[in-house]
Amino acid sequence: MELKATRVQFKCKGCGGIMSATQDDFTGRTKSSVNVLTTAGALNAIIKKHEGKDIKTVYIRVDDIGSSGAAELSGKDIPLEQIQAIAQAKLSTR
Numbered sequence: 654m655e656l657k658a659t660r661v662q663f664k665c666k667g668c669g670g671i672m673s674a675t676q677d678d679f680t681g682r683t684k685s686s687v688n689v690l691t692t693a694g695a696l697n698a699i700i701k702k703h704e705g706k707d708i709k710t711v712y713i714r715v716d717d718i719g720s721s722g723a724a725e726l727s728g729k730d731i732p733l734e735q736i737q738a739i740a741q742a743k744l745s746t747r
Contacts (some may be wrong), residue, residue, distance in 0.1 A: 659675065659676040660673040660674065660676070660714070661673060661674055661675075661676060661677055661679040662716065664731075665719060665721075667716075667732040668718075668719035668720045669713070669719035669720060669733070670717055670720075670721050670723075671708065671715075671719070672713050672715055672716060672740050673713070673714045673716050673718040674711065674712065674713050674714070674733075675682040675697060677694060678697075678698045678711040678712055678713075678733075680739060681711070682694060688699075691730030693712070702711070704730075709734075710734040711732065712730040712731065712732055713730070713731055713733055713736050714728070714729070714730045714731075715727055715728065715729055716728070723739075726739075742746050
């Protein structure tokens with residue numbers, strides 16, 4: 654259980670891997686300057702800042718790598734753009 658934020662989980666139908674994002678990151682509220690004026694938004698920003706992350710960047714956590722073989726990503730919070738680049742690279746090698 655994580656008390657920091659509500660997380661939304663996603664499961665890949667191909668490899669069975671599981672990723673998650675905070676509700677603010679999932680909905681895109683993270684990118685809004687107004688979001689830090691809400692209690693949840695301020696808490697999300699404080700936690701990100703404390704963890705050395707950019708408060709306006711959307712992060713995705715790799716909860717389970719499934720059969721993807723990407724063990725180096727397991728348990729890490731990765732910027733969405735980096736996840737997209739990794740996926741694009743994997744697709745281009747097929």
